[in-house]
Amino acid sequence: MAVLPEDAAPAVSIIIPAYNVAPYIGETLDSVFAQTFTKFEVILVNDGSLDTHELERALAPYADRLCYIEQENGGASMARNAGLRVARGELVAFLDADDLWLPNYLEQQLKFFREQDCDLVCADAMVFGDSSDAGRTYMTAVMDTAPPAGAVSFLELVSAERSLITSGVIVRRNLVFEVGLFDEALRNAQDFDLWLRLARYGARLAYHRQVLLRYRARVNSLTGDATNSLNRELRVLDKIERSYNLTPAEIREVTPVVRDRQTILQFELGKHLLARGEVELARTAFSTANNCRRTFKTQAALWLSHLAPGPMRALCLRRIRNATTKKPLQEEVVGI
Numbered sequence: 310m311a312v313l314p315e316d317a318a319p320a321v322s323i324i325i326p327a328y329n330v331a332p333y334i335g336e337t338l339d340s341v342f343a344q345t346f347t348k349f350e351v352i353l354v355n356d357g358s359l360d361t362h363e364l365e366r367a368l369a370p371y372a373d374r375l376c377y378i379e380q381e382n383g384g385a386s387m388a389r390n391a392g393l394r395v396a397r398g399e400l401v402a403f404l405d406a407d408d409l410w411l412p413n414y415l416e417q418q419l420k421f422f423r424e425q426d427c428d429l430v431c432a433d434a435m436v437f438g439d440s441s442d443a444g445r446t447y448m449t450a451v452m453d454t455a456p457p458a459g460a461v462s463f464l465e466l467v468s469a470e471r472s473l474i475t476s477g478v479i480v481r482r483n484l485v486f487e488v489g490l491f492d493e494a495l496r497n498a499q500d501f502d503l504w505l506r507l508a509r510y511g512a513r514l515a516y517h518r519q520v521l522l523r524y525r526a527r528v529n530s531l532t533g534d535a536t537n538s539l540n541r542e543l544r545v546l547d548k549i550e551r552s553y554n555l556t557p558a559e560i561r562e563v564t565p566v567v568r569d570r571q572t573i574l575q576f577e578l579g580k581h582l583l584a585r586g587e588v589e590l591a592r593t594a595f596s597t598a599n600n601c602r603r604t605f606k607t608q609a610a611l612w613l614s615h616l617a618p619g620p621m622r623a624l625c626l627r628r629i630r631n632a633t634t635k636k637p638l639q640e641e642v643v644g645i
Contacts, residue, residue, distance in 0.1 A: 319397055321401070321402050321419070330364070332363075334407075344413075345415070390490045393490060399483075409525070429481070430515050431517065442526070477521065571602075580610075
């Protein structure tokens with residue numbers, strides 16, 4: 310790809326946060342510079358990587374084709390915001406440093422963007438790497454059934470009926486600034502929070518069902534273990550009620566959806582905590598789930614965690630292993 314002149318604004322700014330990804334970054338950048346659409350700039354943010362020496366050695370062949378920013382470790386939110394602040398494109402594409410775009414990714418995404426007249430588009434991905442879902446698409450793996458192409462609503466995101474993959478997102482840069490960038494107080498799940506704020510702001514979010522990228526599932530990736538993943542989503546749900554300044558009408562509409570999701574997540578969190586032997590924390594999670602939405606299942610879990618924690622733990626371990634074998638990319642609720 311030819312380097313854009315300094316005074317030629319790119320159509321798309323590609324922002325890649327990098328943290329301990331030296332073994333993968335070359336393949337990721339190769340997928341970027343093989344794009345059929347070439348009017349873009351690449352901004353790579355080294356977020357205090359422990360492997361900076363190896364990373365910069367891997368970046369050397371691409372040095373004249375990207376903007377390199379180095380900062381102290383602040384998390385993906387801070388890294389992506391650093392990239393956004395120097396981005397020149399009208400559109401911004403986010404790419405994790407170990408995922409791969411197909412050569413026609415930008416071309417097809419921009420075509421769909423124009424056709425749908427949307428503000429954010431998310432393409433589907435093929436899963437590969439350390440996952441039993443390798444060979445399936447991201448959207449079917451995470452949401453069980455493939456979503457239809459088209460609009461994605463705020464409530465669908467809150468309820469987890471719809472989920473966006475960050476490496477498949479292209480969005481209007483000005484809208485990201487208008488809603489306040491990524492929340493740097495959220496070390497994780499900041500992408501989920503941003504999509505929610507954009508949807509509530511009135512941005513038009515759309516699915517592009519075409520598989521245009523490859524999502525690398527790694528055991529030690531940013532998604533982390535199950536309890537961390539559950540807690541991340543719970544923090545965002547708490548933020549919705551605490552700081553989204555919902556109108557009375559929105560509160561009536563959103564609160565039941567949030568409560569249902571909190572019940573599911575707290576119940577699942579209790580199972581994972583109990584499986585790890587953290588009985589008191591598990592009881593707290595089951596109690597919170599029961600308070601959010603009292604059901605026979607939440608009451609039974611709370612009761613059994615007090616009266617029979619040993620057998621309950623063994624059952625949780627077995628159910629979690631079965632669920633992980635089937636769906637490592639999502640937190641699936643398995644009845645007791």
